[in-house]
Amino acid sequence: MERPELPLPQLHAFVVLAEELHFGHAATRLGIAQPPLSQQIRRLEDKVGYALFTREPGRIGLTPAGRELLPAARHALTDLADGLTAARQVGSGRAGRLRIGFAASVALTVLPGLLRTFRGRFPAVDLDIREMTTAPQLAALREGSIDIGLLREPPAHDTELGFETVLDEPFVAVLSASHPLATQRAVRVEQLANCPFVLLPRTVGPSLYDQITNLCIAAGFTPQVTQHAVEWQTVCALVETGLGVSLAPESIRRIRLKGVAFRRIEPNAARTRVAVAWRKSDSNPLVPRLRAAFDQDPPDGPRRRPNQ
Known part of the structure; x- marks a missing residue:
């Protein structure tokens, strides 16, 4: 059996009349005249197939069918109001869901302050935070599985994605505490020429890998990479054991290992x-709001430089 559609204006009129039990009072509350109100109720009763109100001189009341319909009608109107509120919040960028990819080293720099600021301004937004290295972030952005990326060394040009530098920082040498160079306050890159290197694989961050390699080449040697690790925490742990040295962003100092x-x-x-990345075609209003949050809690150091 086909279920009848119940127009929401008729349900609204029904609920108000059920609460007032007086056509004049209900019409005034609805801001309409009594005849249109009576017509709305008649149309609704026709759809239901049964009378919803008893009508006696000077008084009206709910029939059993009306009493049965009333809670469902109230529920439908509440759901609609809640849905409209939620839609307005999402449309205005004050609610909804935002999927953020971030490189592990970004958690040592801009990520904590960014999330603190954004959550403070938009507590209704559902944040889906995913740790991802740079190359997977770029792929996830293009396929639409994340909305924002926080990554290192974005590509110089990209037709689909936009980038903005939010922080830049120097490199440091990562040495085991027992390494002879660890006694110096600073080292020159060429002093690492005869050392084995521990680096991230090029596949997870091609631009950063090439930048480190080019630093070494500019110093007169090609680094001999003997160990790879996907995370900087692991790179540091391998360096601690004496398996090699590394060059890393300065923020990696915050990984505290005694050795x-x-x-x-x-x-x-x-x-x-460190750059924020997004799809140029993305219409999600939360994306520019998160980008703007960098202005609310800027990281230390030179920043906010558009790449494209």
Whole structure:
């Protein structure tokens, strides 16, 4: 049997009349005249197939069918009101869901302050935070499985994605505490020429890997990478055991391992960038709101430089 559609204006009129039990009072509350109200109720009764109100001189009341319909009608109107409120919040960028990818090292720099600021301004937004290295973030952005990326060394040009540098920082040498160079306050890259290296695989961050490699080439040698690790925490742990040295963003100093020494690089000209990335075609209003949150809680150091 086909279920009848019950127009919401008729349900609204029915609920108000059921609460007032007086056509004049209900019409005034609805802001309409009594005849249109009576017509709305008649149309609704025709759809239901039964009378919803008893009508006696000077008084009306709910029939059993009306009493049965009343809670469902109230529920439908409440659901509609809640849905409209939620839709307005999502449309205005004050609610909804935002999927954020971030490189592990970003958790040591801009991520905590960004999330603190954003959550404070938009507590109704559901944040889906995913740890991902740079290359998977770029792929996830293009396929639409994340909305925002926080990554290192974005590509120079991309037709689909936009990038903005939010932080840049120098590199440091990562050494075991027992390494001879650990006694120095700073090291030159060429002093690492005869050391085995521990680096992230190029597949997870091609631009950063190439930048580190180019630092070494500019110093007169090609690094001999003997160990790879996907996370900087693991890179530092392998360095601690004496398996090699590394070059890393300065924020990696915050990974505190007793057996690891971080030394600044001289000359300290090379810097690595952290960028926010997004799809240029994305209409989600939460994306520009999160980008704007960097202005509310700016990280230390030079920042806010558009790549494209």
